Amino acid sequence: MTDPTLVLVAHGTRSAVGVGTVARLAEMVSERVGPVRVAFVDVLGPTPSEVLSEVDGPAVLMPAFLASGYHVRVDIPEHVAQTGRSDVRVTHALGPDPAIAQVLLARLRAAGWRPGDDVVLAAAGSSDPDALADVRVAADHLEALVGTPVEIGYAATASPTVAEAVAAARGRGARRVVVAAYLLAPGLFHTRLSGAGADAVAEPLGADDALADLVAARFRADAEALTSRR
CATH class of the missing domain: 3.40.50.1400 (Rossmann fold)
Structure with missing residues (x-):
């Protein structure tokens, strides 16, 4: 066979x-x-x-x-x-998968994240409610690792945008906001994250x-x- x-x-x-x-x-x-x-x-x-x-x-x-x-x-x-x-x-x-959350955490640390920083999970975005629900699960996985609430922002299609999520964190009094890129590879969406107003942006998951x-x-x-x- x-x-x-x-x-x-x-x-x-x-x-x-x-x-x-x-x-x-x-x-x-x-x-x-x-x-x-x-x-x-x-x-x-x-x-x-x-x-x-x-x-x-x-x-x-x-x-x-x-x-x-x-x-x-x-x-x-x-x-x-x-x-x-x-x-x-x-x-x-x-x-989503808990193993991916571990990679996200490693990328956050490499970008300068420190315990206590606010985190925004940046996803590509979708009009599909099932896909958005999966992103929420991914945020929950990461939340369990960083120990603080993880907000979600989208690079396209869905809302809030990453910039809106970062601004909301600032409005709640966040001293530092770091973006975790829930993206597999570099490209247009990751390039957009640099303009979202965060203190740091993590690299994509990568290979x-x-x-x-x-x-x-x-x-x-x-x-x-x-x-x-x-």
């Missing part, structure tokens, strides 16, 4: 650094589980259905998204349906070992479930 192939599915970006981050994460995961293919649902290709057309045997699609919005719940399953295949499994989205471990663990669990039903 052919072992399942992991396909890491990302949003897509015009940022070369962003594309490189996804490629590096895939490389790190491949060191843990074997060959990994990469697909994108927007901006650039190949698409998930195009990659699946080249994969012999079963496949596990891992959405490299930090919340389960439209792309995760609709786009990716539609790509699978287009192939007409029954040997493909789609995992849960990458986030981190903890994320690679998380993807690998999800893949192993879903690959086992996929092969056990054959």
